[in-house]
Amino acid sequence: MEKSKNFIPLLINLKDKRVLIVGGGNAALLKAKGLYRFTSAITIMAPEIKEELLKYPFNFITRSYQPDLLEEFSMVYCSTNDYDLNQEIATDCKNTNKLCSICDNPDNSIFVSPAIYKEENITISIGTNGKSPKQAIYIRNQIKVLIEQGILKTEYHENK
Numbered sequence: 753m754e755k756s757k758n759f760i761p762l763l764i765n766l767k768d769k770r771v772l773i774v775g776g777g778n779a780a781l782l783k784a785k786g787l788y789r790f791t792s793a794i795t796i797m798a799p800e801i802k803e804e805l806l807k808y809p810f811n812f813i814t815r816s817y818q819p820d821l822l823e824e825f826s827m828v829y830c831s832t833n834d835y836d837l838n839q840e841i842a843t844d845c846k847n848t849n850k851l852c853s854i855c856d857n858p859d860n861s862i863f864v865s866p867a868i869y870k871e872e873n874i875t876i877s878i879g880t881n882g883k884s885p886k887q888a889i890y891i892r893n894q895i896k897v898l899i900e901q902g903i904l905k906t907e908y909h910e911n912k
Contacts, residue, residue: 759864759881766791770824774817774841775831776801779855783829784808789870797821798832819844830854858882867892871899874906 771787773780776798784805787794795811797818806812813821817837822828828845830838830852838854845852845862853861858881866877867888876895878888898904 759858759879761866761877761879762863763875763877764827766793766827769793769826770795771827771829772797772821772825773829773831774798774837775829775833775855776805777831777833778802779831779833780829781805783831783855783865784810786865786868789868795825817841822848822850825850827851828853869896869899871906 771794773783774797781802781804792809796805797813799816828850830841832838842852842854842860851862853863858864864882866879869876869892878892880888
């Protein structure tokens with residue numbers, strides 16, 4: 753039996769926090785689109801940046817990864833297609849106490865991003881400890897349908 757990872761679900765206040773995504777391809781695009789629901793204080797750093805990313809109001813640094821910029825950010829997503837580079841970034845983040853998530857490598861990540869349903873002040877996150885993001889998305893989508901159909905109620909009225 754595989755030992756369970758020790759991820760705890762948290763809601764992080766991103767007000768006045770800057771997020772760095774290293775990578776400019778599809779993995780970076782997926783992370784950026786998900787994060788954009790919560791903040792636009794996102795910087796994308798990569799030598800080449802997918803055109804679709806450029807449509808967002810993010811900051812862009814068109815160059816290879818340089819660790820000197822880490823101090824400006826609270827959270828870092830390693831979203832390159834270079835395993836060794838992702839590991840280097842993760843090590844730099846650990847050495848500077850930065851929150852770091854490595855795409856496709858939850859075992860070496862400080863955090864993983866859950867599948868999220870957000871509607872106004874309600875945020876529901878589904879995680880699988882990084883084991884199966886598709887399963888988390890599947891469950892999140894079922895919850896979304898239940899809420900939209902009125903089967904799962906999100907209004908709460910406190911009895912006084």
